[in-house]
Amino acid sequence: MGLELRSPVIAASSTLTGTVENVVEAARCGAGAVVLKSLFEEQILLDSAESVEENEQRFWYGQAEDYIREYSRADALNGYLALLDECSRSVPVPVIASINCVSAGEWVSFAREMEGAGAAGLEVNIFVPPSDSSRSARENEQVYYDVLERVTKAVHIPVSAKISSYFSSMTESVGRLSRSGIGGLVLFNRFFSPDIDIETFSLKPGPVFSTPSELHHSLRWIAMLSGRVGCDLAASTGVHDGEALIKQLLAGASAVEVASVLYQKGFEEIRIMLGVLEEYMDRHGFERLSDFAGRMRMDAVENPAAYERVQFLKHFGNMS
Numbered sequence: 001m002g003l004e005l006r007s008p009v010i011a012a013s014s015t016l017t018g019t020v021e022n023v024v025e026a027a028r029c030g031a032g033a034v035v036l037k038s039l040f041e042e043q044i045l046l047d048s049a050e051s052v053e054e055n056e057q058r059f060w061y062g063q064a065e066d067y068i069r070e071y072s073r074a075d076a077l078n079g080y081l082a083l084l085d086e087c088s089r090s091v092p093v094p095v096i097a098s099i100n101c102v103s104a105g106e107w108v109s110f111a112r113e114m115e116g117a118g119a120a121g122l123e124v125n126i127f128v129p130p131s132d133s134s135r136s137a138r139e140n141e142q143v144y145y146d147v148l149e150r151v152t153k154a155v156h157i158p159v160s161a162k163i164s165s166y167f168s169s170m171t172e173s174v175g176r177l178s179r180s181g182i183g184g185l186v187l188f189n190r191f192f193s194p195d196i197d198i199e200t201f202s203l204k205p206g207p208v209f210s211t212p213s214e215l216h217h218s219l220r221w222i223a224m225l226s227g228r229v230g231c232d233l234a235a236s237t238g239v240h241d242g243e244a245l246i247k248q249l250l251a252g253a254s255a256v257e258v259a260s261v262l263y264q265k266g267f268e269e270i271r272i273m274l275g276v277l278e279e280y281m282d283r284h285g286f287e288r289l290s291d292f293a294g295r296m297r298m299d300a301v302e303n304p305a306a307y308e309r310v311q312f313l314k315h316f317g318n319m320s
């Protein structure tokens with residue numbers, strides 16, 4: 001996003017980064033920045049709708065509905081702004097606000113208020129599920145451009161987009177997104193996924209946390225897109241240790257965002273990851289990240305096709 005960070009490990013947006021104490025702890029353990037839990041567009045709209053329903057019978061005047069809607073919205077936003085304000089005053093690292101959105105609605109004005117409350121940047125977490133058979137890929141993608149255009153116009157702080165890999169033409173779409181005025185892209189978000197209980201015939205939550213083996217999807221795309229897009233890239237999903245951090249930096253990420261490992265092992269894990277990075281840099285004689293960052297990106301390796309290889313060929317072991 002163009003922000004100067006003291007370390008390349010960012011505490012990712014999650015419920016963990018929804019309290020001042022945790023944000024302080026993340027910074028104490030060496031996080032270069034913290035992304036606050038998201039303010040969900042859907043949550044705001046739902047809160048408003050529920051309040052209107054609950055209060056429906058009590059209000060007889062037309063304006064009442066508008067009033068409640070505004071009140072609920074303001075309530076959700078005010079809580080978030082208070083958190084943001086206190087966190088940004090409590091830690092010496094950038095605190096990035098996060099909005100989770102599914103449309104370019106009027107909520108975009110909230111971005112300005114977040115800027116006013118001390119956000120060093122804004123991470124816009126967008127996902128339009130490609131599940132509506134009547135909507136074309138272009139129509140779905142247009143939502144991303146509309147959201148980002150409106151948000152980047154609304155604020156002066158840097159904006160990043162946190163996206164999934166559900167794009168028909170990743171390189172083209174991400175290239176366009178990267179030139180839409182944003183300062184960074186986070187690849188990729190990891191979603192809540194459903195599972196099936198085969199005995200009770202009911203749905204249940206899938207695994208909430210990532211595993212280290214989930215690193216490779218974003219690693220591939222960071223390496224393939226690094227140097228080909230118009231903004232910084234941060235890697236998300238599957239970074240659980242110092243080696244994974246180093247791999248993403250070699251692939252061309254400017255930073256990594258971590259969530260699952262913080263839930264599983266605590267914020268101290270950030271310090272351990274940074275220790276592994278320092279030891280690696282000492283061992284290789286690197287003084288700064290730029291001495292090795294991007295060294296393994298697609299356009300820098302001898303066999304770039306290895307990044308595009310997706311089928312398990314007989315000789316899949318030969319990646320060099």
Ligand SMILES: Cc1cc2nc3c(=O)[nH]c(=O)nc-3n(C[C@H](O)[C@H](O)[C@H](O)COP(=O)(O)O)c2cc1C
Nearest residue numbers: 012013014015038125190210236237238258259260
């Ligand atoms: C419990 C939980 C809550 C999360 N909440 C958010 C959120 O509010 N906003 C968001 O952008 N990402 C959220 N995420 C996604 C993480 O920021 C991260 O992108 C994802 O978990 C992949 O990183 P990881 O492999 O380090 O967990 C959440 C993840 C977890 C596990």
